[in-house]
Amino acid sequence: MxxxxxxxxxxxxxxxxxxxxxxxxxxxxxxxxxxxxxxxxxxxxxxxxxxxxxxxxxxxxxxxxxxxxxxxxxxxxxxxxxxxxxxxxxxxxxxxxxxxxxxxxxxxxxxxxxxxxxxxxxxxxxxxxxxxxxxxxxxxxxxxxxxxxxxxxxxxxxxxxxxxxxxxxxxxxxxxxxxxxxxxxxxxxxxxxxxxxxxxxxxxxxxxxxxxxxxxxxxxxxxxxxxxxxxxxxxxxxxxxxxxxxxxxxxxxxxIENFNGPVGIFVACGKGIMRTIHTKPDIVxxxxxxxxxxxxxxxxxxxxxxxxxxxxxxxxxxxxxxxxxNNILMNDLVEMSKHIGKEIPLNNMLWNTGGTITKNKHWHYVKVLVQHLLPALLVDTLLWLFGQKPMLIKVQRRIYIANLALSYYTTQQxxxxxxxxxxxxxxxxxxxxxQFFYDIEGVDIKGYFVKCCFGGRKFLLKEKDEDLPQARAHCRRMQILDKSLKYAFFGYITWYVCTKIMPFINSYIF
Known part of the structure; x- marks a missing residue:
């Protein structure tokens, strides 16, 4: 019994x-x-x-x-x-x-x-x-x-x-x-x-x-x-x-006192240093x-x-x-983390909040090289030139190792x-x-993760709530810079295709 x-x-x-x-x-x-x-x-x-x-x-x-x-x-x-x-x-x-x-x-x-x-x-x-x-x-x-x-x-x-x-x-x-x-x-x-x-x-x-x-x-x-x-x-x-x-x-x-689970995703995405996550969007x-x-x-x-x-x-x-x-899909979690990251931004963001799900393991590794390692090399080089201690490659290495260990859990249901x-x-x-009834169904998931974000800022990163206006202003600058560079990049690609490639194709055809 x-x-x-x-x-x-x-x-x-x-x-x-x-x-x-x-x-x-x-x-x-x-x-x-x-x-x-x-x-x-x-x-x-x-x-x-x-x-x-x-x-x-x-x-x-x-x-x-x-x-x-x-x-x-x-x-x-x-x-x-x-x-x-x-x-x-x-x-x-x-x-x-x-x-x-x-x-x-x-x-x-x-x-x-x-x-x-x-x-x-x-x-x-x-x-x-x-x-x-x-x-x-x-x-x-x-x-x-x-x-x-x-x-x-x-x-x-x-x-x-x-x-x-x-x-x-x-x-x-x-x-x-x-x-x-x-x-x-x-x-x-x-x-x-x-x-x-x-x-x-x-x-x-x-x-x-x-x-x-x-x-x-x-x-x-x-x-x-x-x-x-x-x-x-x-x-x-x-x-x-x-x-x-x-x-x-x-x-x-x-x-909170550790970076396990979604809090680590929130922080990494919020700082702008995690651009790709190896998982499946429909994982609960x-x-x-x-x-x-x-x-x-x-x-x-x-x-x-x-x-x-x-x-x-x-x-x-x-x-x-x-x-x-009361559960949440991985895709919804990532999108929510980006949304909340803009509402409650972290101090000293290195780039705009981001992060996308990559289902294919090999494509994920390519994106890690391009979106994680190369920017980290650039930032650490600039820090070294200005007499500061390089740190971003070390951080990205820790993120990569953590994601590697977690991939077994984030790709299976x-x-x-x-x-x-x-x-x-x-x-x-x-x-x-x-005092002891544990309610789960009644928890508002977004409201809960907002609390998680505030807790992460305060207890993990030691950031103060009074710094939020400054953090939001910096976040807006990062968003503008991110969009500007994207527009410039795609504008350059369009210009190159129109001025270099299309004339060549036309002359070859006609």
């Missing part, structure tokens, strides 16, 4: 009541989803006992200092204003690392977690597509195994939410909310990755990946099997987000706002934690994605079934709907 079927929820506590007095352990709390998850828990479930974050020293910065940096980000501005003191009194660090055996926990910290924790959110993962198989397996596979080993020791565990990805099974279509057979044995994969030399691993990687495109999706698929081996033994839920992008409303409309884009994802994760722990664990319980899986609820995802929100108690 699942958590939603034939279940009377009338006596089940509300979500804040469920979390009241609970101790939570979170991996990946410094990441994009992790930050919003922490903020939402503290804001809407303020009576929870405490949150422990697994955090390591990074680049010479101590874990304690990283926690202070975490709280200083704009993501927590709402919490600072409306719930002052909550973060400082309820969020604590346990020093460790998912890459380390035993999570790198000291005996004291492990005992603390075993005796106090009630809910575990395993969010930590490497999402890079170009990780080596060894690193992806250590981070996404062994890290999950270590979390499971810890969970088995926890005395009073109510729920363990493992965050996977909707793209863990891209060799299938449709992708339903079920566990699919693995493409390899996860234990054997770990053993090979830990014992084989780097050269052998590079040779073996394509064989292991099989039908999957990269080490990220491969390792996340196997991690689901690490988790599901303990069904009926541990209170586990798997959440599979699709492409997680800017927040719709919470904690700030448009909150499946994006999920980060605050919707956080609400779903919190609700999943609630629905699992309010049901007594039985040996016959399966692992419920939630495809946290738009599905058929998958149908995601999100029945459990939508069912869960429908069983929320009335008192919880204002």
């Amino acid at each position: 699942g958590f939603l079927e034939d279940r009377d929820l009338s006596d089940v506590p509300t979500i804040p009541d469920f979390y009241k007095g609970k101790t939570i352990f979170i991996t990946g709390g410094s990441g994009f989803i992790g930050k919003v998850l922490i903020e939402k828990l503290l804001y809407s479930c303020s009576e929870l006992d405490r949150i422990y974050l697994l955090m390591r020293n990074k680049k010479g910065v101590k874990a304690e200092d990283r926690l202070a940096q975490l709280y200083s980000t704009p993501c927590f501005e709402r919490l600072q204003k409306e719930r002052p003191g909550v973060f400082e009194s309820k969020v604590f660090i346990v020093s460790g690392d998912v890459l380390t055996p035993g999570l790198g926990l000291s005996q004291e910290d492990r005992a603390l977690l075993v005796n106090r924790v009630n809910i575990i959110f395993h969010v930590a993962a490497s999402v890079r597509f170009d990780d080596t198989l060894k690193f992806a397996a250590q981070m996404n596979l062994r890290g999950t195994m270590e979390i499971i080993e810890l969970a088995k020791e926890v005395r009073e565990l109510s729920a363990l939410v493992h965050v996977s990805t909707s793209y863990a099974n891209t060799n299938r279509d449709p992708i339903e909310e079920v566990l699919y057979p693995p493409l390899a044995d996860w234990r054997e994969t770990l053993e090979v990755c830990e014992n084989a030399d780097e050269h052998s691993l590079r040779v073996l990687t394509p064989k292991y990946l099989g039908e999957l495109p990269n080490t990220y999706t491969f390792s996340k698929q196997l991690a689901e099997h690490v988790v599901c081996e303990h069904k009926g033994e541990l209170p586990i839920v798997i959440v599979r987000p699709s492409i997680v992008i800017s927040s719709a409303e919470e904690p700030i409309p448009g909150w 884009c499946d994006f999920i706002p980060v605050d919707v994802c956080a609400k779903n994760i919190i609700s999943c722990a609630w629905i699992r934690g309010t049901k007594k664990l039985e040996p016959t319980d399966d692992v419920e899986i939630y495809n946290c994605c738009s599905g058929k609820l 998958w149908t995601f079934d999100n029945t459990n995802f939508t069912k869960l929100r429908s069983v929320l108690k009335d008192d919880d709907k204002s």
Whole structure:
């Protein structure tokens, strides 16, 4: 029996009541989803006992200092204003690392977690597509195994939410909310990755990946099997987000801290440096706002934690994605990005907003050379001549590599079934709907992406709203220059044909 079927929820506590007095352990709390998850828990479930974050020293910065940096980000501005003191009194660090055996926990910290924790959110993962198989397996596979080993020791565990990805099974279509057979044995994969030399691993990687495109999706698929081996033994839920992008409303409309998904397209097109995108116009884009994802994760722990664990319980899986609820075609997304880019232009545009879809891979490469590389060479040469540091070729190289990695996803279509995802929100108690109901159908897509654009300007590019009039004036100049050069170019072609080629043709014919 699942958590939603034939279940009377009338006596089940509300979500804040469920979390009241609970101790939570979170991996990946410094990441994009992790930050919003922490903020939402503290804001809407303020009576929870405490949150422990697994955090390591990074680049010479101590874990304690990283926690202070975490709280200083704009993501927590709402919490600072409306719930002052909550973060400082309820969020604590346990020093460790998912890459380390035993999570790198000291005996004291492990005992603390075993005796106090009630809910575990395993969010930590490497999402890079170009990780080596060894690193992806250590981070996404062994890290999950270590979390499971810890969970088995926890005395009073109510729920363990493992965050996977909707793209863990891209060799299938449709992708339903079920566990699919693995493409390899996860234990054997770990053993090979830990014992084989780097050269052998590079040779073996394509064989292991099989039908999957990269080490990220491969390792996340196997991690689901690490988790599901303990069904009926541990209170586990798997959440599979699709492409997680800017927040719709919470904690700030448009909150974003990376260039993933459509925000990267908006910025590159808005700066005028992306002129061609290798994709198909009729591809349906499946994006999920980060605050919707956080609400779903919190609700999943609630629905699992309010049901007594039985040996016959399966692992419920939630495809946290738009599905058929509210989607947009790639062609519409690109056109919208150009339109919004003119309404809300970025500072210091290098050229007029642009970007066109190119379906043919080889033609796309030609356009990259002509429309991306050659202008970048010209701009960098001018920067060098004027004593400035060349930078555009480097930027275009990053865009090219990113597009190359994304092309697998932007040229294929998958149908995601999100029945459990939508069912869960429908069983929320009335008192919880204002804080935890995730509306997708009612979202105005253009209005949402306008927020994304403002968020990208503010949080990624550090541009100020008061600079918009100047940016709009510069945008108009770029539009005039763009049109003038196009008219001049086609005018020259017309003149050349009329004065040089046509007389030659006429003399040859007559």
